Amino acid sequence: MGSAQSLKRIIDAIGDAIIENKEYLTDLDRPIGDSDHGFNMAKGFSVVKQKLPDMDNESVENLLKTVAMALISTVGGASGPLYGTAFLQASKVMKGKDEIGREDVVAIFEEATQGVAKRGKSHQGEKTMLDALIPATETLKAEIAAGAPLAEAFEKAAQSALEGVEYTKTIIATKGRASYLGERSIGHQDPGATSSYIIIDTVAKALSGG
């Protein structure tokens, strides 16, 4: 992570991954939502990617804030404001700081996740993106505290996020559109948890040079 330049590359890679997974995320949203999650997210991250080339001299704070604003204004649905809040909270953590340090990484994920929970009035176990974000954040915190290299910490966090995604298949949705299905939501994988996993996995891959 580190400098604004490397954050910019990571954000660009996240954009590519979301755009690549547009159909997959939309397919997941078909049985328990309104088939727009992949479309919404790809639209938002296309705008983010368009803005990046003009952001060479921007701070980490401004980069994260620009992502937040682009997502809030273009993604729409439930996930736009939620992901927007996550990136906005992350930008606040980085106010006045030049580089993202190891402790900042933990604070960014804690604040972003709490931001989603507050904005969504949601918590773990409701079949939402929080089921990926919360375990990933906990793993990231533990790995960084234990002195793991950042790339390794993110690989472990991505594994926890993926376990969270699997867990969403086993539970009833009590938030968002999927909650209208009640018990019939069991067996389906949550699209928002999946996009959160994709984002964290992309950070892990970018940090390990892959």
Ligand SMILES: Nc1ncnc2c1ncn2[C@@H]1O[C@H](COP(=O)(O)OP(=O)(O)OP(=O)(O)O)[C@@H](O)[C@H]1O
């Ligand atoms: N209250 C919430 N807290 C956290 N995450 C939520 C909440 N509501 C929905 N989500 C997440 O948003 C995802 C759906 O995002 P999507 O972009 O498809 O919005 P939507 O449900 O279609 O929104 P709308 O119903 O407003 O059109 C879900 O899979 C879930 O992970």
Ligand SMILES: [Mg+2]
């Ligand atoms: Mg939807």
